[in-house]
Amino acid sequence: MTPFEELTEKQKRIQSLESISSLLGWDEQTLLPEDSADQRQDQNATMASIIHEAKTDLQIGAILDQMEKEPRDEKTYPILRDARIEFDRATKLPASWVEKHARLCSEAYHAWAAARKNNDFPxxxxxxxxxxxxxxxxxxxxxxxxxxxxxxxxxxxxxxxxxxxxxxxxxxxxxxxxxxxxxxxxxxxxxxxxxxxxxxxxxxxxxxxxxxxxxxxxxxxxxxxxxxxxxxxxxxxxxxxxxxxxxxxxxxxxxxxxxxxxxxxxxxxxxxxxxxxxxxxxxxxxxxxxxxxxxxxxxxxxxxxxxxxxxxxxxxxxxxxxxxxxxxxxxxxxxxxxxxxxxxxxxxxxxxxxxxxxxxxxxxxxxxxxxxxxxxxxxxxxxxxxxxxxxxxxxxxxxxxxxxxxxxxxxxxxxxxxxxxxxxxxxxxxxxxxxxxxxxxxxxxxxxxxxxxxxxxxxxxxxxxxxxxxxxxxxxxxxxxxxxxxxxxxxxxx
Amino acid sequence: MTPFEELTEKQKRIQSLESISSLLGWDEQTLLPEDSADQRQDQNATMASIIHEAKTDLQIGAILDQMEKEPRDEKTYPILRDARIEFDRATKLPASWVEKHARLCSEAYHAWAAARKNNDFPxxxxxxxxxxxxxxxxxxxxxxxxxxxxxxxxxxxxxxxxxxxxxxxxxxxxxxxxxxxxxxxxxxxxxxxxxxxxxxxxxxxxxxxxxxxxxxxxxxxxxxxxxxxxxxxxxxxxxxxxxxxxxxxxxxxxxxxxxxxxxxxxxxxxxxxxxxxxxxxxxxxxxxxxxxxxxxxxxxxxxxxxxxxxxxxxxxxxxxxxxxxxxxxxxxxxxxxxxxxxxxxxxxxxxxxxxxxxxxxxxxxxxxxxxxxxxxxxxxxxxxxxxxxxxxxxxxxxxxxxxxxxxxxxxxxxxxxxxxxxxxxxxxxxxxxxxxxxxxxxxxxxxxxxxxxxxxxxxxxxxxxxxxxxxxxxxxxxxxxxxxxxxxxxxxxx
Incomplete structure (x- = not known):
C-alpha cells in the first residue's frame, strides 16, 4: 500500500467509528427509553475511547510526516492539511486533559441545568x-x-x-x-x-x-x-x-x-x-x-x-x-x-x-x-x-x-x-x-x-x-x- | 487489580461493544432508510472486527490460565467456564475461517432469497x-x-x-x-x-x-x-x-x-x-x-x-x-x-x-x-x-x-x-x-x-x-x- 492508501484505510475506520457514535447520540435524543441512559453513557464512553485510540495511532503521524516531505499535490493537500490538524489535536492533548474535560462536561451540564432552573448563576x-x-x-x-x-x-x-x-x-x-x-x-x-x-x-x-x-x-x-x-x-x-x-x-x-x-x-x-x-x-x-x-x-x-x-x-x-x-x-x-x-x-x-x-x-x-x-x-x-x-x-x-x-x-x-x-x-x-x-x-x-x-x-x-x-x-x-x-x-x- | 478484576474489565468492554453492535442491528431492521444499508454494512464490519479483537485479547487467555489453576470457587465458576468457551472459540477459529464464514453468510443469504423467490433449490x-x-x-x-x-x-x-x-x-x-x-x-x-x-x-x-x-x-x-x-x-x-x-x-x-x-x-x-x-x-x-x-x-x-x-x-x-x-x-x-x-x-x-x-x-x-x-x-x-x-x-x-x-x-x-x-x-x-x-x-x-x-x-x-x-x-x-x-x-x- 502507498502511504496515502494507508492513511485512507485509517481514516475510513475513524469515520466508521464516528458514524456509529453519532447514531448512538441520535438514538439517545430520539428513542432511548427513559431509564436506559446508564447503558448509553457507558456505550458512549466505550466509543470515545476507541475513537481516541484510532485518532492517536502513531502510524498516522508517521504517514503524515512522510507525505508532507513530498511536493504539494493539489488533490491531496486539503486531506493532509486537515488530517494533520486532527492528529496533532488528538495527540497533543494528554489523556489527563481529555478525561478532566469529559468529566467536567458532564458535571457542568448538570450544574448549568440546575442553575438555570433555580436562577442561580453563582x-x-x-x-x-x-x-x-x-x-x-x-x-x-x-x-x-x-x-x-x-x-x-x-x-x-x-x-x-x-x-x-x-x-x-x-x-x-x-x-x-x-x-x-x-x-x-x-x-x-x-x-x-x-x-x-x-x-x-x-x-x-x-x-x-x-x-x-x-x-x-x-x-x-x-x-x-x-x-x-x-x-x-x-x-x-x-x-x-x-x-x-x-x-x-x-x-x-x-x-x-x-x-x-x-x-x-x-x-x-x-x-x-x-x-x-x-x-x-x-x-x-x-x-x-x-x-x-x-x-x-x-x-x-x-x-x-x-x-x-x-x-x-x-x-x-x-x-x-x-x-x-x-x-x-x-x-x-x-x-x-x-x-x-x-x-x-x-x-x-x-x-x-x-x-x-x-x-x-x-x-x-x-x-x-x-x-x-x-x-x-x-x-x-x-x-x-x-x-x-x-x-x-x-x-x-x-x-x-x-x-x-x-x-x-x-x-x-x-x-x-x-x-x-x-x-x-x-x-x-x-x-x-x-x-x-x-x-x-x-x-x-x-x-x-x-x-x-x-x-x-x-x-x-x-x-x-x-x-x-x-x-x-x-x-x-x-x-x-x-x-x-x-x-x-x-x-x-x- | 486481581486477575478477576482484570477479566471483569475486559468482559465489560466486550459487553459494551456487543450492545452497540446489537443497537446497529436493531436500527437496521426498524428504522434504517432504504438506501443507507451500505453504510450500515460497513459499520457492522467495523464493530465485528473490534469485537473479535477484544475477544481474542491474549491477556484473557493468560488470566483464565491463572485462575483455572486455583481451587474451584462456586461463585466465579460459571463465569470462568463460559469465558473459557468464548475465548477458545474466538481464538481457535483463524481469521481466514471467520472471513470466509462472514462472506459466505452474505452471499448465501442473497442466494437463499433468490432461490426461494424462484423456487430454485439447486x-x-x-x-x-x-x-x-x-x-x-x-x-x-x-x-x-x-x-x-x-x-x-x-x-x-x-x-x-x-x-x-x-x-x-x-x-x-x-x-x-x-x-x-x-x-x-x-x-x-x-x-x-x-x-x-x-x-x-x-x-x-x-x-x-x-x-x-x-x-x-x-x-x-x-x-x-x-x-x-x-x-x-x-x-x-x-x-x-x-x-x-x-x-x-x-x-x-x-x-x-x-x-x-x-x-x-x-x-x-x-x-x-x-x-x-x-x-x-x-x-x-x-x-x-x-x-x-x-x-x-x-x-x-x-x-x-x-x-x-x-x-x-x-x-x-x-x-x-x-x-x-x-x-x-x-x-x-x-x-x-x-x-x-x-x-x-x-x-x-x-x-x-x-x-x-x-x-x-x-x-x-x-x-x-x-x-x-x-x-x-x-x-x-x-x-x-x-x-x-x-x-x-x-x-x-x-x-x-x-x-x-x-x-x-x-x-x-x-x-x-x-x-x-x-x-x-x-x-x-x-x-x-x-x-x-x-x-x-x-x-x-x-x-x-x-x-x-x-x-x-x-x-x-x-x-x-x-x-x-x-x-x-x-x-x-x-x-x-x-x-x-x-x-x-x-x-x-x-
Whole structure:
C-alpha cells in the first residue's frame, strides 16, 4: 500500500467509528427509553475511547510526516492539511486533559441545568471557570498561546480568528442597529399567537412534503422527534429531528427546514470521501450558511409562500380561517425584542451572537471575570437589543454551549448568516428568475447551484476561502444587511 | 487489580461493544432508510472486527490460565467456564475461517432469497454445501471432531448433544402424533379469517396495554415495527418489534407477547452482571421457554381471555361484533396442517422442528447429501404432518437459518417448548390458584416466580441443569404432551 492508501484505510475506520457514535447520540435524543441512559453513557464512553485510540495511532503521524516531505499535490493537500490538524489535536492533548474535560462536561451540564432552573448563576460559575482554565490550557498545549481564543474559533471554523470576526461584527453591528430600530419603530406588528390546534400528524405530513420538495432525500434520511431539533449522521444516512406544538406550527416547520438545510449539505458532500476533508463539511459557519439560506432566504420568501400557502390552507382549513395572507406572511417574518436567542428572529439573532462573541473574547483575554458575566450580559442586552433580561435564567444562563466547554462556537452562527446572504445574492445573480421557480415549488436550480458551488468541495476550502470561491467576494456583512433591508423594511414601512 | 478484576474489565468492554453492535442491528431492521444499508454494512464490519479483537485479547487467555489453576470457587465458576468457551472459540477459529464464514453468510443469504423467490433449490445448494463444509471445519478446529453436529447444538444450548435430543424428540414424536390426529380428526374447526379491519393504532395501544400488564418495563424498553418480529438488546435497554396486519390482529398480539417473554427474561437477568455468565441468558432453549410460556401457556389460556376479551371487544366493538367468545377462543387456539413453520400452531410446531433436527443430524453424519434435501424434507412432511409442500419455496427453502450457517439452532425452539410446559406445571403446583390471577389481569406472581427460579440465575445453569433446578425434573417431553392434551383435547373433542 502507498502511504496515502494507508492513511485512507485509517481514516475510513475513524469515520466508521464516528458514524456509529453519532447514531448512538441520535438514538439517545430520539428513542432511548427513559431509564436506559446508564447503558448509553457507558456505550458512549466505550466509543470515545476507541475513537481516541484510532485518532492517536502513531502510524498516522508517521504517514503524515512522510507525505508532507513530498511536493504539494493539489488533490491531496486539503486531506493532509486537515488530517494533520486532527492528529496533532488528538495527540497533543494528554489523556489527563481529555478525561478532566469529559468529566467536567458532564458535571457542568448538570450544574448549568440546575442553575438555570433555580436562577442561580453563582452555583454554576466555578464550572465555567474550570472550563475556561482547561480551554486556556489546551491553547498552551496546542501551541496557540498568543491569542488563546483563536484556537477555540479555529475548532469550528478553521482559518478564522477573533480579529477577523471583530472586523466583520463591528461593521455588522453599526449597520444593523439602525435597521432594527426602523423595524421596531414601525406601527406594523406581527401576531404569532393566532395559530391554534394544528394536529401533529398533519404538521408532520406537511413538513415532509415541504422538505422533500426542497430536495431532502428521505431514502437516505429520516426525521424524528426530539426535545431540541438537530441534524446528525452524514450523507449516507442523515437523521434530522424536530418537535411539534399544536399552537405553533411555524416552529416545527421552520426548524425542520433549518435542519433540512444542514441535511442537504450533508447529502451533497461527496459520498465516497466521507472519511477525509474532501467529503466533510467546510466548518460550522459553512454548515450554518446552508441551514439559514433554506430556512430564511428561501422559505420565508413571498415566492415560497405563493406556492405553499394554498397547500397550508388545504391541510389546515379551519385553523387558518380568518387569518389573512398578509397576517400569515407577517407572522412568518415577525421581528421582536426577545431575550432568548433560540426564540429570536433572523434580524435580532445576529445581535445575540455579537454579545456572546464580545464576552468570550474578553474572557479569554482576561478582561472579564466569570463572576462579572451576568452584569456584562445584561448591560449588553440593554445597549444592543434594548431589553433587560428579568433574571439570569433568561439571561446569561439560557445557552447550554459553555457548559460543554464550547467557546468559539457562537460566532459561526452569525458567520453562517453572512455567507448565506452572500450566496443568496450570487445565486440570484447567476440564476435568472430563480424565485419564480420557488413559486412553482421547484427548488432544484438552487440546490444544483449549491451542490456545485458549495457542497461538492467538501472542506477543500474553509469558510473564508469558500466565500471567495463560491461568491467571488471575501466574507462580509454587506449582503446580510442588504438582505435584511430588502426583506424587512418593505414589510415594516409604516 | 486481581486477575478477576482484570477479566471483569475486559468482559465489560466486550459487553459494551456487543450492545452497540446489537443497537446497529436493531436500527437496521426498524428504522434504517432504504438506501443507507451500505453504510450500515460497513459499520457492522467495523464493530465485528473490534469485537473479535477484544475477544481474542491474549491477556484473557493468560488470566483464565491463572485462575483455572486455583481451587474451584462456586461463585466465579460459571463465569470462568463460559469465558473459557468464548475465548477458545474466538481464538481457535483463524481469521481466514471467520472471513470466509462472514462472506459466505452474505452471499448465501442473497442466494437463499433468490432461490426461494424462484423456487430454485439447486441454485442455493452449493452455498449450503459450503456452509456445511465450514461448519465441519469448525468442529475440527475446536476439537469436536467425533460428533461434529454436537458442536453446532452446543453453540446455542451448551451441554446439550444430539443423542440427548434424539431421545427427547423420539419420545415426543411418539406421543404427539396421536394427539395431533385426535385434534385434526375432530369436527371442530377454528376459523381465523373472521378478523377484518383492526386499525393499527388501536392494535398497538391494546398490545402495549397487554405487554405492560405482563410485566414488560417500557422505561427500559420499546416496541417498534419490523418485517419479522424479534427482541434485541439486553435488560438495560430491551428492544422488541412486531408487525401489524389489519385483518390479522392475533398475529401482532401473539408475536408481541412472544417477544415480551424474551424481553421479560432479559429484563430479569441481573443488571450488574450483563458482562458475564451470571447476567446472560442460559441459552436459546431457556430463552425460548420464556417466550413460549408467556405466549402459549399464559396468553392463550381461558383465564387470560376472561380478563382481556372484554377489553379486546371494547377496543374493537364493530370488528368483533358477531364473533362469539367460543369462536374467538378457538381462533386463538387453532390447530391445522400448515407447511410453514412460522405460521404453524403450538401443537404441530414441534413436528416442524423434529424434521429439521433429523435433517441436520444426517447432514453432519454424512448420511444425507445436500441435493437430497428436498426429497427428504417432503417425505418427512408427508409422514409426520400429512402434507406435501407444493414446492420447495414452501418446503425446504422456507427458513433463513441455514443461509447464515445456523445449524443446531432449530432444536432449541422445541427444547424451549418442553421447558416452558415443565415450568408451567411447576408454577401451577407451587402457586395455588395462579390462573385466577390471570383472570384479574394480574401476572405478577408468575413473573416473580420466573425471576426467582429462572431469570436470576443467568447462565449459572445451562438448559439441562436449569430444568432440574427450576422444576426438580430432568428435561422431558412429558409436560409438553400433558399440556397440549389438557389445552387442546377438550377444545377439539367432538
Amino acid at each position: 452555583s454554576y460559575a466555578p464550572y465555567l471557570q474550570r472550563h475556561l482554565d482547561l480551554a486556556l490550557e489546551a491553547s498552551d498545549l496546542l501551541g496557540w498561546s498568543e491569542k488563546p481564543y483563536d484556537l477555540q474559533i479555529d475548532f469550528y471554523d478553521p482559518g478564522v480568528d477573533s480579529a477577523t470576526i471583530d472586523n466583520l461584527f463591528s461593521e455588522l453591528k453599526t449597520e444593523l442597529v439602525p435597521v432594527l430600530d426602523q423595524i421596531l419603530g414601525s406601527s406594523v406588528q406581527a401576531r404569532t399567537d393566532i395559530f391554534k390546534g394544528f394536529s401533529v400528524d398533519k404538521q408532520k405530513a406537511f413538513l415532509e412534503d415541504v422538505t422533500s420538495s426542497l430536495g431532502f432525500n428521505y431514502k437516505r434520511g429520516r426525521i424524528d422527534i426530539s426535545l431540541h431539533p438537530f441534524c446528525s449522521g452524514n450523507g449516507a444516512d442523515t437523521r434530522m429531528t424536530t418537535r411539534f406544538h399544536e399552537d405553533n406550527p411555524l416552529d416545527s416547520l421552520f426548524s425542520s427546514i433549518h435542519e433540512t438545510g444542514h441535511g442537504l449539505y450533508e447529502q451533497g458532500l461527496p459520498l465516497h470521501s466521507l472519511h477525509n476533508a474532501l467529503g466533510k463539511a467546510a466548518g460550522m459557519g459553512a454548515h450554518e450558511s446552508q441551514s439559514r439560506l433554506w430556512e430564511n432566504q428561501v422559505s420565508r420568501s413571498r415566492a415560497f409562500w405563493e406556492h405553499y400557502e394554498p397547500k397550508f390552507r388545504e391541510a389546515f382549513p379551519s385553523q387558518l380561517d380568518g387569518i389573512s395572507s398578509d397576517e400569515l406572511y407577517l407572522a412568518i417574518n415577525s421581528v421582536s425584542r426577545n431575550p432568548i436567542r433560540v426564540d429570536s428572529d433572523e434580524v435580532t439573532y445576529n445581535l445575540h451572537i455579537i454579545i456572546r462573541f464580545e464576552i468570550e473574547k474578553r474572557l479569554f483575554a482576561g478582561e472579564l471575570k466569570i463572576e462579572e458575566l451576568p452584569d456584562f450580559w445584561n448591560a449588553q442586552y440593554k445597549e444592543l437589543l434594548g431589553i433587560e433580561p428579568r433574571n439570569d435564567a433568561e439571561g446569561v444562563l439560557q445557552d447550554v454551549h459553555w457548559s460543554g466547554g464550547s467557546f468559539g462556537y457562537f460566532p459561526s452562527y452569525c458567520l453562517g448568516n453572512m455567507l448565506a446572504a452572500q450566496l443568496w445574492y450570487t445565486a440570484l445573480d447567476q440564476l435568472p428568475n430563480l424565485q419564480d421557480d420557488f413559486s412553482r415549488g421547484d427548488f432544484s436550480r438552487l440546490l444544483t447551484w449549491l451542490r456545485e458551488n458549495v457542497h461538492k468541495h467538501g472542506a477543500r476550502y474553509h469558510l473564508l476561502e469558500l466565500s471567495k470561491q463560491a461568491t467571488g467576494q471575501a466574507l462580509s456583512p454587506k449582503s446580510l444587511i442588504r438582505y435584511l433591508q430588502d426583506r424587512y423594511l418593505p414589510l415594516y414601512q409604516k | 441454485s442455493y445448494a452449493p452455498y449450503l454445501q459450503r456452509h456445511l463444509d465450514l461448519a465441519l471445519e469448525a468442529s475440527d478446529l475446536l476439537g469436536w471432531s467425533e460428533k461434529p453436529y454436537d458442536l453446532q447444538i452446543d453453540f446455542y444450548d451448551p451441554g446439550v448433544d444430539s443423542a440427548t435430543i434424539d431421545n427427547l424428540f423420539s419420545e415426543l414424536k411418539t406421543e404427539l402424533v396421536p394427539v395431533l390426529d385426535q385434534i385434526l380428526g375432530s369436527s371442530v374447526q377454528a376459523r381465523t379469517d373472521i378478523f377484518k379491519g383492526f386499525s393499527v393504532d388501536k392494535q398497538k395501544a391494546f398490545l402495549e396495554d397487554v405487554t405492560s400488564s405482563l410485566g414488560f418495563n417500557y422505561k427500559r424498553g420499546r416496541i417498534d415495527i419490523s418485517l419479522h418480529p424479534f427482541c434485541s438488546g439486553n435488560g438495560a435497554d430491551t428492544r422488541m418489534t412486531t408487525r401489524f396486519h389489519e385483518d390479522n390482529p392475533l398475529d401482532s398480539l401473539f408475536s408481541s407477547i412472544h417477544e415480551t417473554g424474551h424481553g421479560l427474561y432479559e429484563q430479569g437477568l441481573p443488571l450488574h452482571s450483563l458482562h458475564n455468565a451470571l447476567g446472560k441468558a442460559a441459552g436459546m432453549g431457556a430463552h425460548e421457554s420464556q417466550s413460549r410460556l408467556w405466549e402459549n401457556q399464559v396468553s392463550r389460556s381461558r383465564a387470560f381471555w376472561e380478563h382481556y376479551e372484554p377489553k379486546f371487544r371494547e377496543a374493537f366493538p364493530s370488528q368483533l361484533d358477531g364473533i362469539s367468545s367460543d369462536e374467538l377462543y378457538l381462533a386463538i387456539n387453532s390447530v391445522s396442517r400448515n407447511p410453514i413453520r412460522v405460521d404453524s400452531d403450538e401443537v404441530t410446531y414441534n413436528l416442524h422442528i423434529i424434521i429439521r433436527f433429523e435433517i441436520e443430524k444426517r447432514l453432519f453424519a454424512g448420511e444425507l447429501k445436500i441435493e437430497e434435501l428436498p426429497d427428504f424434507w417432503n417425505a418427512q412432511y408427508k409422514e409426520l404432518l400429512g402434507i406435501e409442500p407444493r414446492n420447495d419455496a414452501e418446503g425446504v427453502l422456507q427458513d433463513v437459518h441455514w443461509s447464515g450457517g445456523s445449524f443446531g439452532y432449530f432444536p432449541s425452539y422445541c427444547l424451549g417448548n418442553m421447558l416452558a410446559a415443565q415450568l408451567w406445571y411447576t408454577a401451577l403446583d407451587q402457586l395455588p390458584n395462579l390462573q385466577d390471577d390471570f383472570s384479574r389481569g394480574d401476572f405478577s406472581r408468575l413473573l416473580t416466580w420466573l425471576r426467582e427460579n429462572v431469570h436470576k440465575h443467568g447462565a449459572r445453569y445451562h438448559l439441562l441443569e436449569l430444568s432440574k433446578q427450576a422444576t426438580g425434573q430432568a428435561l422431558s417431553p412429558k409436560s409438553l404432551i400433558r399440556y397440549l392434551q389438557d389445552r387442546y383435547l377438550p377444545l377439539y373433542q367432538k
